[in-house]
Amino acid sequence: MFVTFEGIDACGKSTQYNLFVNMLKEKKMPFIFVREPGGTKAGEDIRKILLHNDYYLSYKTEVLLFVASRAQITKNVIEPALNKGMMVVADRFMDSSVAYQGYGRELGSDAVKSLNNFAVGNCRPDITYFIDITVDEAFRRMKLSKKNDKIELEGKDFFQRVRDGYFELLREEKKRFIYIDGMKSANEVFDQIKEVFFRKYV
Ligand code: TYD
Numbered sequence: 001m002f003v004t005f006e007g008i009d010a011c012g013k014s015t016q017y018n019l020f021v022n023m024l025k026e027k028k029m030p031f032i033f034v035r036e037p038g039g040t041k042a043g044e045d046i047r048k049i050l051l052h053n054d055y056y057l058s059y060k061t062e063v064l065l066f067v068a069s070r071a072q073i074t075k076n077v078i079e080p081a082l083n084k085g086m087m088v089v090a091d092r093f094m095d096s097s098v099a100y101q102g103y104g105r106e107l108g109s110d111a112v113k114s115l116n117n118f119a120v121g122n123c124r125p126d127i128t129y130f131i132d133i134t135v136d137e138a139f140r141r142m143k144l145s146k147k148n149d150k151i152e153l154e155g156k157d158f159f160q161r162v163r164d165g166y167f168e169l170l171r172e173e174k175k176r177f178i179y180i181d182g183m184k185s186a187n188e189v190f191d192q193i194k195e196v197f198f199r200k201y202v
Helices: 015-028 043-053 059-085 094-102 108-120 136-145 156-170 184-200
Strands: 002-006 033-035 088-091 127-132 177-180
Touching: 002 015, 002 094, 015 033, 015 088, 015 127, 015 184, 033 059, 043 059, 059 088, 059 094, 059 108, 094 108, 094 156, 127 156, 127 184, 136 156, 156 177, 177 184
Parallel strands: 002 088, 002 127, 033 088, 127 177
Antiparallel strands: none
16 A cells, blocks of 8 residues: 655644654554655655755756656655555655646646656555645744745745645545645644544555
8 A cells, every 4th residue: 555645845744644654663564654855865866956955947857856756766665665565655756746846836737747657657646645734824834943945935826836736636536635634733633644544444
């Protein structure tokens, strides 16, 4: 089984992903976890280029790099693990490119989806948790944490488009996409995630 976590920056995705991974450890379920972009040596190098602040990458270059890193991790890590029957948990995957580059950067969702298809073939998540917060809440949280990589320096309009993009994906892929209300406390958010996981998939 392949599980991915998605959402706009500061949605609490990484906290939930860690809680989820700890739960799998406690239950002794065999799994691996991967981080996008990155997760392979080549991918980590690509990540450094992407998050660098010293030079300008065109939006097309940016999406191609995200997708390149994804092609590498899919072939080298995700597919072999799935073929061995292990669970794979990913902090972001193909939907991030559709939401951020397709909608946020306005490259178009169809173009980004076909790049994704080329990169991952038929390797698709079984469950995608979309942890949703409002853009105002994301900005409030980002100010508190003072994180500012390249993408986090974008304005509210950009994040609104990204969030709208996730809602579009939610409408398109009702079976795979699971809406999670991220405005609640971390524990309450995790309860929603667990509930879906145990009801539908275990
Ligand atoms: P990440 O380090 O996962 O940040 P966070 O913990 O905030 O999710 O991702 C870094 C940034 O890269 C984040 O702003 C989302 C963005 N991103 C894209 O724009 N496209 C993509 O395909 C991926 C995987 C990430």
